[in-house]
Amino acid sequence: MSALSLEHVSHAFGDLLAVDDLSLTLEHGEVVCLLGPSGCGKTTALRVASGLEPLQQGRVLIEGEVVAGEGRERPPEVRSVGLVFQDYALFPHLTIADNVAFGLRRLAAAERRARVADALALVGMAASAGAHPHMLSGGQQQRIALARALAPQPRVMLLDEPFSNLDARLRQQVRDDTLHVLKRSGTTTLMVTHDPEEAMFMADRIALMREGRIVQLGTPANLYYQPVDAFVASFFGEINSLEGFVEAGEVATPFGAVAADGFAEGSAVQVLIRPEALHLSPVEDGFPLPPHSVAVMAARLMGRTSLVHLRSLELPEGAPHFHARVPGRFLPPENQRLAVALDRAQAFVFPRDPARAGG
Numbered sequence: 456m457s458a459l460s461l462e463h464v465s466h467a468f469g470d471l472l473a474v475d476d477l478s479l480t481l482e483h484g485e486v487v488c489l490l491g492p493s494g495c496g497k498t499t500a501l502r503v504a505s506g507l508e509p510l511q512q513g514r515v516l517i518e519g520e521v522v523a524g525e526g527r528e529r530p531p532e533v534r535s536v537g538l539v540f541q542d543y544a545l546f547p548h549l550t551i552a553d554n555v556a557f558g559l560r561r562l563a564a565a566e567r568r569a570r571v572a573d574a575l576a577l578v579g580m581a582a583s584a585g586a587h588p589h590m591l592s593g594g595q596q597q598r599i600a601l602a603r604a605l606a607p608q609p610r611v612m613l614l615d616e617p618f619s620n621l622d623a624r625l626r627q628q629v630r631d632d633t634l635h636v637l638k639r640s641g642t643t644t645l646m647v648t649h650d651p652e653e654a655m656f657m658a659d660r661i662a663l664m665r666e667g668r669i670v671q672l673g674t675p676a677n678l679y680y681q682p683v684d685a686f687v688a689s690f691f692g693e694i695n696s697l698e699g700f701v702e703a704g705e706v707a708t709p710f711g712a713v714a715a716d717g718f719a720e721g722s723a724v725q726v727l728i729r730p731e732a733l734h735l736s737p738v739e740d741g742f743p744l745p746p747h748s749v750a751v752m753a754a755r756l757m758g759r760t761s762l763v764h765l766r767s768l769e770l771p772e773g774a775p776h777f778h779a780r781v782p783g784r785f786l787p788p789e790n791q792r793l794a795v796a797l798d799r800a801q802a803f804v805f806p807r808d809p810a811r812a813g814g
């Protein structure tokens with residue numbers, strides 16, 4: 456039995472269809488991210504799952520029980536879901552322990568104390584039990600919000616942009632902690648984020664949404680290496696884009712031909728090439744230039760990678776330039792000639808249809 460299922464959920468605000476026939480099933484212990492651009496319906500889908508937004512169409516099941524649909528609408532507090540939002544909204548007048556105990560009022564005192572201690576230990580905040588929220592940093596408060604949501608041992612955790620109020624370094628730390636807390640406790644989690652890197656960091660599977668629909672659902676590696684369309688391919692970071700036509704099952708690019716399986720001869724296509732798919736090597740002085748050579752326009756160290764701006768020597772002056780990403784420090788001088796080997800596993804061919812391309 457699945458931990459959480461949304462079945463054919465649709466949700467409109469007036470004329471605006473915010474969620475459009477969305478179906479998604481989470482297995483026990485799985486972390487799934489709803490990812491997508493602003494306004495694509497992620498929060499609405501999460502709110503329908505939680506019961507904060509009354510269901511309009513479809514069904515929501517938690518551990519096989521219909522909690523919304525078929526004329527039923529269980530309120531959030533009896534769905535056994537833990538909620539964490541971007542504003543962690545701790546009660547300022549209560550101690551940390553009392554904040555965490557808030558959802559445990561029905562338990563006997565001893566059991567309640569044990570649960571609070573367990574939840575605080577899980578998030579590494581046992582020492583702060585007697586403190587008040589204002590005495591804690593933003594990251595610590597977010598950990599308490601997580602402990603408060605976990606303490607009642609919910610069947611499902613629903614997280615909506617839980618790290619977006621934290622500054623960049625703290626965000627990395629808290630999301631690392633959160634991932635391990637969720638995995639250690641085996642908690643099934645649906646999390647909303649608009650940040651592809653965050654989704655890849657957190658998720659066993661990602662549901663990438665656009666305009667109320669799931670465009671692709673799969674592991675981060677599925678979405679990254681087998682994107683179903685240009686929107687998905689472009690969503691995970693900057694990508695080189697070229698246009699061409701299919702000839703004999705291939706499309707020519709300045710870096711070599713790319714297979715265009717399943718396209719009719721002569722089809723107009725778009726080729727998307729990840730910057731890390733362009734493998735660069737210097738051409739020794741005096742040696743002839745190999746096919747698909749490029750000239751360096753600029754090279755910059757970006758930290759873990761170097762970004763090299765390239766001009767294809769096979770294209771006329773003024774043609775769009777390309778970006779290559781090379782691990783570590785690789786800073787060839789301007790105008791140096793380089794040979795390019797294309798990693799075809801990171802070059803994707805899609806129909807050239809402006810309505811579908813780039814989101």
Ligand code: ATP
Nearest residue numbers: 468471473491492493494495496497498499500649
């Ligand atoms: P974001 O990342 O910006 O929060 P999102 O993907 O979570 O976006 P939603 O918040 O679900 O998107 O919103 C989906 C669409 O529904 C948007 O166009 C939004 O303006 C609209 N919407 C959301 N809530 C309401 C509401 N209560 N009343 C009217 N329109 C709403």
